[in-house]
Amino acid sequence: MTARSSRLATRVVRAARSLPPGAGAPVVPPLVQSVAFAHGSAAEQDAVFANERPGYVYGRYGSPTTAALEAALADLDAADGAVCFATGMAAIHAYLTGCAVARGGRVVAQEDPYGATRAMLERLAREQGADVVFVDPTDMSAVVRALEERPTRVLYVESISNPLLRVTDIAALASLAHERGARLAVDATFASPVLTRPRELGADVVIHSLTKYVNGHGDAMGGSVAGPADVVAEMRDRAIVDGGYLPPHEAWLILRGLRTLELRVRRQCETALAVARHLASHPKIGRVHHPGLPSHPQHELARRQFGDAYGGVVSFALKRDTSDAAFRFLDTLELIASATTLGDLYSEILYPAMSSHRRMDPAERARLGISDGFLRLSCGIEDPADLIADVDAALERT
Ligand SMILES: Cc1ncc(COP(=O)(O)O)c(C=O)c1O
Structure with a gap:
């Protein structure tokens, strides 16, 4: 701190604006939570703005x-x-x-x-x-x-x-x-x-x-x-x-x-295939969509394009293909969260007619197969047996 900035109000607001020097690079890339970036001179800053020099100016x-x-x-x-x-x-x-x-x-x-x-x-x-x-x-x-x-x-x-x-x-x-x-x-x-x-x-x-x-x-x-x-x-x-x-x-x-994408997705794909196979023979399920099932219209393409993993999502229609049945099923699940997202560590189920495809014309929705009892399950990394047990228990009461 120079003599020019020695007053308390200046010192507190200007304190610790850079990291103390010392050997050792962080193993995890640091979070640089700064909106603006300072430069040695206006000419350097100008060169960054002009893309003549790599660097940062503003968030x-x-x-x-x-x-x-x-x-x-x-x-x-x-x-x-x-x-x-x-x-x-x-x-x-x-x-x-x-x-x-x-x-x-x-x-x-x-x-x-x-x-x-x-x-x-x-x-x-x-x-x-x-x-x-x-x-x-x-x-x-x-x-x-x-x-x-x-x-x-x-x-x-x-x-x-x-x-x-x-x-x-x-x-x-x-x-x-x-x-x-x-x-x-x-x-x-x-x-x-x-x-x-x-x-x-x-x-x-x-x-x-x-x-x-x-x-x-x-x-x-x-x-x-x-x-x-x-x-x-x-x-x-x-x-x-x-x-x-x-x-x-x-x-x-x-x-x-x-960093854990590969591990997570491989596990989620294995679980989704196990769940899809289980649902395919369940008496309370009308149809199952999963690229890993031989009944999927693009199963061969999926095998060629993806190898031995077919995605962590399984979609299915309840045999009683109504919104009443879908709501009851969602409300009865205990482990799987009824949530408007997918791809997480945690299993999540979504009712497209209520959420992601709510704005779509109902006739177009029906034409595409997004029927009233149609659900999308994103498998997490929990034990697959627990997911299947949760689905089975909810189907029992649907
Ligand atoms: C296939 C696909 N693309 C894009 C989006 C939009 O992503 P975000 O919710 O991050 O805006 C979603 C969201 O569910 C999605 O499923």
């Missing part, structure tokens, strides 16, 4: 802890770079508006994505005149027809769809898109990088809701867009100008979660 432009997560995701997603946003929806919005709609580009999208993604696409069409068309991404001739109808900028799919668990053929869709001048963007939230890395199969852009498997602890939200350099630059600009950048504390938590 919305980039932050070291979030940048560490971005580097990890760029590596896992085999991309030139990644940009993180405050939620998965913020990431999807930045990508769809920045790389398609704002450029007058047509979007051909999976007809059954996460409910808010579909609502966003419908709103972009309604309010901003975006050219959006929905297709069944497992019907290749329908995809080709949609791509050829008018020049398309983006083909948008989920690697495993929420909540019907349809599996998309990423290599085939990438070829169809590229032959017609479009890019393939894949929301890989449900598969996570453990099951599939879409860019290794030919996709251009990979999006995650980091809130789900990547964090996995149910205590932080985030989203990411990874892809080629031009997409990364556009996403960085969207984060700077529109906001929505992922704050450092969330990034730090998500990095903590990421």
Whole structure:
């Protein structure tokens, strides 16, 4: 502290603004919880603003802890770079508006994505005149027809769809898109990088809701867009100008979660397959959706694309396919939490007609198979026998 700043009010507010020097680097990357970054000179600061020199200036432009997560995701997603946003929806919005709609580009999208993604696409069409068309991404001739109808900028799919668990053929869709001048963007939230890395199969852009498997602890939200350099630059600009950048504390938590991603997801996939097999022969269950069951329409594709793990989610319809039965089932579960999320260490069950797909037109919901007694179970890392016992006890009383 210099003589110039020796008065108490100055000393307290300026105290401990840097770490004491000393040998030894932290084993865990530190949380850098700072909005602004100081530089040795105005010229240095100017060079960082101009992107002539790597560095940080202001929290919305980039932050070291979030940048560490971005580097990890760029590596896992085999991309030139990644940009993180405050939620998965913020990431999807930045990508769809920045790389398609704002450029007058047509979007051909999976007809059954996460409910808010579909609502966003419908709103972009309604309010901003975006050219959006929905297709069944497992019907290749329908995809080709949609791509050829008018020049398309983006083909948008989920690697495993929420909540019907349809599996998309990423290599085939990438070829169809590229032959017609479009890019393939894949929301890989449900598969996570453990099951599939879409860019290794030919996709251009990979999006995650980091809130789900990547964090996995149910205590932080985030989203990411990874892809080629031009997409990364556009996403960085969207984060700077529109906001929505992922704050450092969330990034730090998500990095903590990421370290156990592989272990967690493998265990969750094994449990989900055991639960799916059990439900498939249960008299009170009408139908079971899980890519690991041979009855799943894309089982062979899933095996080819994912190897021996098929995802940690099982969806099913009660035989008594009504909302009354679904409510009773949810209220009777003891171990599995009725909660609007997935991919956590803890098992969670969701009723799509009440939550994620509430905004969808009921007739369209019914057409897709999201019926009134349809539920989505995200398996955690508890003992599988306890989950099955909880489901059985609730079915008994449903
Ligand atoms: C497949 C998929 N994509 C995106 C999202 C949105 O993520 P977030 O809730 O982090 O905004 C979700 C949320 O459930 C999802 O399931």
